[in-house]
Amino acid sequence: MSRIIPIIIVTCLCASPLLAQTVHQVDIKTFAFVPATISAAVGDIIEWTNHDFAPHTATGDGWSTGELKYDATGRYIVSVAGVVVYHCAYHPHMTGTITVTEAK
Amino acid sequence: MTRIKTALIAAAALFAVSGTAFAQAGLNDLEIAHAAYTADIIDIGYAKIALAKSHNADIRAFAELMIRDHTAVNEGAAALLAKLKVTAQDNAFSKALLAGAATKTTELNALDGAAFDRAYAANELGYHQTVNKIVGETWIPAVKNAEVKSFLEQALVTFKVHEEHANHMVGMLK
Ligand SMILES: [Cu+2]
Numbered sequence: 001m002s003r004i005i006p007i008i009i010v011t012c013l014c015a016s017p018l019l020a021q022t023v024h025q026v027d028i029k030t031f032a033f034v035p036a037t038i039s040a041a042v043g044d045i046i047e048w049t050n051h052d053f054a055p056h057t058a059t060g061d062g063w064s065t066g067e068l069k070y071d072a073t074g075r076y077i078v079s080v081a082g083v084v085v086y087h088c089a090y091h092p093h094m095t096g097t098i099t100v101t102e103a104k
Numbered sequence: 105m106t107r108i109k110t111a112l113i114a115a116a117a118l119f120a121v122s123g124t125a126f127a128q129a130g131l132n133d134l135e136i137a138h139a140a141y142t143a144d145i146i147d148i149g150y151a152k153i154a155l156a157k158s159h160n161a162d163i164r165a166f167a168e169l170m171i172r173d174h175t176a177v178n179e180g181a182a183a184l185l186a187k188l189k190v191t192a193q194d195n196a197f198s199k200a201l202l203a204g205a206a207t208k209t210t211e212l213n214a215l216d217g218a219a220f221d222r223a224y225a226a227n228e229l230g231y232h233q234t235v236n237k238i239v240g241e242t243w244i245p246a247v248k249n250a251e252v253k254s255f256l257e258q259a260l261v262t263f264k265v266h267e268e269h270a271n272h273m274v275g276m277l278k
Binding site for chain 2: 070
């Protein structure tokens, strides 16, 4: 089986390349985002890895990683401070929250 | 052994299989893999009928989910079998599953509109309940290879989500 790993950068508007970006890992396993709640600063990268056979997505208001197959990884750069709530487009009961603070 | 028999008898009843003498023996790992693969293919088949016939948005979304998830589980199964350098083995239970599915397919194809939607949803619920019971209570305890066992455990997580979803759908269509 070929494993296609789409790296999707949905938003890349304001992060200066000079700023250190922290990558926050979120696992998707047994139909849940783990951890379901994380904190990040503006410009940070959130990276989801799907450990389920079932494809999932991380989808928020106006952005999505797109379909993440088994073992695939998708990314999103948080660009605005505030609370970002996201879900899986295929299994909407799967939800997660990112609390985004101003850039460090 | 009694539990295995009960599960198989329940399956036989649901799939309207008569006279198939498959209940007496447990399946080996490769037969279980084949039967699991077959169960996936059958549900993908039901979903394709739903996409061809139903205009109900919830039914269509569920059918698309079934195709996406069961295809992914079967890709996982194929990858595991390739890694283990083994081939799944056809067996009487897989054949019984297919025979039951042929009967159900004829039934579903004869229905239209809301009657089809209700029958599809009810079948999805019953099918996942039955398969999940067999996977959880018979196959996972029986399987010898640890990787096949962990594969089935993962697949069962997916199928249980489907069962819950189907249950919700049956309630909505009442
Ligand atoms: Cu999902």
